[in-house]
Amino acid sequence: MAEDLNITTSSDKTEQYQSLVPQIEALLYGEPDLIANLANICAALKEQFKWFWVGFYLVKDEELVLGPFQGPVACTRIALGKGVCGAAWEQAKTLIVPDVDEFPGHIACSSLSKSEIVIPVFANDKVVAVLDVDSEALDQFDEADAHYLEEIVKLANFK
Numbered sequence: 001m002a003e004d005l006n007i008t009t010s011s012d013k014t015e016q017y018q019s020l021v022p023q024i025e026a027l028l029y030g031e032p033d034l035i036a037n038l039a040n041i042c043a044a045l046k047e048q049f050k051w052f053w054v055g056f057y058l059v060k061d062e063e064l065v066l067g068p069f070q071g072p073v074a075c076t077r078i079a080l081g082k083g084v085c086g087a088a089w090e091q092a093k094t095l096i097v098p099d100v101d102e103f104p105g106h107i108a109c110s111s112l113s114k115s116e117i118v119i120p121v122f123a124n125d126k127v128v129a130v131l132d133v134d135s136e137a138l139d140q141f142d143e144a145d146a147h148y149l150e151e152i153v154k155l156a157n158f159k
Contacts (some may be wrong), residue, residue, distance in 0.1 A: 005020070013145070015049055017144070018149035028155055042055055051134065051135050051140075052134045052136045053074065054134075055068060056121075056132070057132060058073055059128050063080065064079075064089060074109050074110040083106055084100070084106060085130050096143075096146060097141075098138060114136055115134070115141060121153045121156065133149070
């Protein structure tokens, strides 16, 4: 597939995801390199939704280490249970935070981030990474985002 996205301009978030998911599948098809695939997932999400920050943190030596991302520079390492990313990793569940300033222990990599969603990525029933998405708008994320982002991270094929 050509490395171009067909950006959907619909105001319906579900329609945007339904258009984007097969394009991400096509981008990843046949590419065995995990880092390349994570980078393309981040780029596709950032292009479609114009979110402030989209990136992966990978579990390495009992901490989350910054992986491929799109957006301003970010925190490099996050401990288990710290911030939204560390909490999602520890709890092994998706966390939607409408206002990051209200989240106990939030790690402010940027004061411009106002809301956040973090999706744990599983391999062999163990969290091996998280997808972190930040928005400059309050209350940006909902269950539709959780559903589709959970499907998208499965496409990365962590082993």
